[in-house]
Amino acid sequence: MKNVIWRTVRHMAEMKSEALAAEIRAEVARQRRTTTDLATEIGMSGAALGRRLRGEHPFDVTELEQIARALGISVTDLWARAS
Numbered sequence: 001m002k003n004v005i006w007r008t009v010r011h012m013a014e015m016k017s018e019a020l021a022a023e024i025r026a027e028v029a030r031q032r033r034t035t036t037d038l039a040t041e042i043g044m045s046g047a048a049l050g051r052r053l054r055g056e057h058p059f060d061v062t063e064l065e066q067i068a069r070a071l072g073i074s075v076t077d078l079w080a081r082a083s
Contacts, residue, residue: 011072017055017058017059017080018055019082019083020064020079021052022082023081023082024053024067024071027073027078027081030066031071037048038067038070041070042063042066042067043066064078
């Protein structure tokens with residue numbers, strides 16, 4: 001039973017991470033910016049941000065806060081848009 005619950009929670013987290021990545025990519029495009037510019041602004045390498053945007057590595061809370069701030073939106077709005 002624990003394994004089923006853990007797999008379900010993990011699947012839900014992966015889906016949310018994918019939705020967040022898609023929303024970040026969309027907001028970057030809406031602002032006519034590049035992910036390279038965003039990465040530089042938040043102090044992350046382009047490769048590291050790219051891995052997160054492709055879903056190869058999850059975002060952590062601090063990264064989401066930095067990204068939201070750089071995009072001029074709140075983390076709450078980013079989270080809601082990704083729902």
